[in-house]
Structures are given as structure tokens and as C-alpha cells.
Amino acid sequence: MRALVQRHADRDVWINPPPIPLSTPEMDHVFDLPYARSPHPRYADETGGHDGPTKIPAWEMIRFSVNIMRGCFGGCTFCSITEHEGRIIQSRSEDSVIREIEDIRDKVKGFTGVISDLGGPTANMYRIGCKSPEIEAACRKPSCVYPGICPNLNTDHGPLIHMYRRARLLRGIKKILIGSGLRYDWAVRSPEYVKELVTHHVGGYLKIAPEHTEEGPLSKMMKPGIGSYDRFKQMFEKFSAEAGKKQFLIPYFIAAHPGTRDEDMMNLALWLKRNGFRADRCRPSTRARWPRRPRCTTRG
Numbered sequence: 001m002r003a004l005v006q007r008h009a010d011r012d013v014w015i016n017p018p019p020i021p022l023s024t025p026e027m028d029h030v031f032d033l034p035y036a037r038s039p040h041p042r043y044a045d046e047t048g049g050h051d052g053p054t055k056i057p058a059w060e061m062i063r064f065s066v067n068i069m070r071g072c073f074g075g076c077t078f079c080s081i082t083e084h085e086g087r088i089i090q091s092r093s094e095d096s097v098i099r100e101i102e103d104i105r106d107k108v109k110g111f112t113g114v115i116s117d118l119g120g121p122t123a124n125m126y127r128i129g130c131k132s133p134e135i136e137a138a139c140r141k142p143s144c145v146y147p148g149i150c151p152n153l154n155t156d157h158g159p160l161i162h163m164y165r166r167a168r169l170l171r172g173i174k175k176i177l178i179g180s181g182l183r184y185d186w187a188v189r190s191p192e193y194v195k196e197l198v199t200h201h202v203g204g205y206l207k208i209a210p211e212h213t214e215e216g217p218l219s220k221m222m223k224p225g226i227g228s229y230d231r232f233k234q235m236f237e238k239f240s241a242e243a244g245k246k247q248f249l250i251p252y253f254i255a256a257h258p259g260t261r262d263e264d265m266m267n268l269a270l271w272l273k274r275n276g277f278r279a280d281r282c283r284p285s286t287r288a289r290w291p292r293r294p295r296c297t298t299r300g
């Protein structure tokens with residue numbers, strides 16, 4: 001792969017190609033290292049000790065969160081993950097993930113039994129990828145899911161469902177939440193997965209990112225049409241009702257992405273109104289682990 005270079009005024013931004021994908025044993029080796037699972041000691045002076053009044057936002061975000069994979073084959077044009085982590089998904093073994101949950105349970109101060117995330121760049125890409133390594137090695141498509149889901153993509157959510165079920169049964173674990181962004185366009189291909197997620201892993205609200213409602217900006221972003229959101233919403237509401245839970249979807253949108261016309265923003269505003277949402281905030285996403293992007297969240 002070649003480096004990506006983009007000119008900004010009198011400077012160039014240079015993005016090196018992603019590293020060679022790690023195998024599962026290599027991923028496990030990295031994640032099984034004996035991490036301290038606490039902020040770096042130098043922060044203790046600034047915060048008056050780790051339990052002091054000043055919080056470290058990045059630490060708050062990750063301390064009960066488990067990363068199960070790297071990489072993303074979405075190729076959304078506003079996001080750099082595919083560029084720096086690669087398009088090929090690199091997954092940890094289930095045993096390694098379970099070991100980390102137990103490690104958090106046994107070592108991290110303040111753990112109350114709730115894992116805040118079991119995810120990665122995308123919540124539901126675990127062990128998903130091209131059916132053929134040979135085709136994958138030769139493929140130059142920037143996305144496996146745009147403009148439609150590639151027929152060569154394995155969309156089996158089985159290993160992820162198995163992991164969720166095993167993690168829920170661990171001693172001392174009360175709840176496993178899924179906080180990472182979900183690709184709902186292929187999640188809907190596995191009703192069993194959506195049911196599992198909605199029944200056991202949503203803490204009242206699930207944030208998802210249609211990013212826009214209009215085809216023009218969505219095509220520039222390389223994102224699926226809003227029809228996929230509608231299909232996912234139907235399943236979400238059906239499984240929430242079956243579980244006897246009152247749960248809500250919180251959609252995120254990008255305002256003024258390149259290629260967006262005033263008319264597109266007007267139509268987005270009308271969609272929000274029709275669906276009973278109010279824009280809640282427009283500022284860079286607060287997700288610290290992944291690259292930041294300016295987006296709007298909504299309130300029902």
C-alpha cells in the first residue's frame with residue numbers, strides 16, 4: 001500500500017499505510033501483556049492521587065472497556081480508521097477477551113460489575129472479513145460494504161454472540177454494555193445478533209450513526225442510505241418490546257460534510273422534526289479512543 005498525502009495550505013499531511021495485520025495469537029500476545037490498568041503515575045501529582053477530585057476523561061472512558069479487535073472495512077471517507085488500522089479485521093481470541101474482563105474485575109479499582117464496552121472501531125466486525133484471503137489480498141476496493149455489502153464478505157455474527165453470552169456468565173459481571181459504534185446495515189442480516197444486543201447489552205440508549213439522511217452527502221461519505229437505519233430501528237423496537245424494555249436509539253449526524261447542500265441540511269432538519277428529535281449538541285465527538293469528528297447528536 002502507498003502512503004496517503006493531502007495538502008493543507010503550505011503543509012502536507014502524510015498518512016503511512018497501516019501495519020501488516022496481526023494474527024490472532026499476535027493480538028493475544030499484545031493484549032495479554034501485564035498492563036498496570038491504572039493511569040500513568042505522573043498524573044497522580046496533577047490529580048491529587050488517582051482517586052482525587054480531578055478526573056482523567058480518557059481514563060474514565062477506557063478503564064472498564066475491552067477492545068476485542070482492530071481494523072475496519074467500512075472505508076467511510078470522513079474517518080481515518082481504515083487508513084491507520086487497515087481494512088483487514090484483526091480479532092483477539094475469545095479466551096483472551098474473557099481473561100481481560102476477569103483482569104478488570106479483579107484489579108481495577110472502583111469496578112462495580114459493569115463492563116462499559118466490548119468493542120473496537122466498530123462493535124460488530126469481530127471475526128468478520130473477506131471469505132477468501134486470496135481475493136482479499138488482491139482486492140483494491142476502499143470498502144467492503146459500500147455501495148452495497150460485498151457478496152464475498154462473511155457476515156456471520158456467531159462468534160460475537162458466543163462471546164457476549166460467555167462474558168455475561170462470568171462471576172462478578174452484572175452487565176456488559178456495547179458502547180462502540182454499530183454497523184447496523186449488516187447487523188440487520190443477523191436478527192439473532194440484534195436480539196442479543198438489544199435484550200442484554202443496551203443501557204437504555206443506543207447511539208448509532210446514520211450520519212445523514214440524504215443520498216448526496218451519504219454517497220460522499222460512503223455510508224448506506226437511511227433505509228438501513230429504518231430497518232434496524234424496526235428490529236430494535238421489536239426486540240426491545242419483546243424484552244419488556246423501554247430503550248431508545250440516539251442517531252448521530254454530520255452537518256456540512258463536503259458535498260452537503262443547504263437543501264440536504266433542510267431535509268435532514270425536516271427528518272429530525274418528523275421523527276421527534278432535537279439536535280442536542282454539535283461538537284467533536286467525545287469518544288476518546290477513536291479519531292474525533294464533528295457531529296451532532298440528537299434527543300428524542
Ligand code: SF4
Nearest residue numbers: 130139144150152153
Ligand atoms: S472482495 Fe469484497 S469482501 Fe473481499 S476484500 Fe474485496 S470488498 Fe472486501
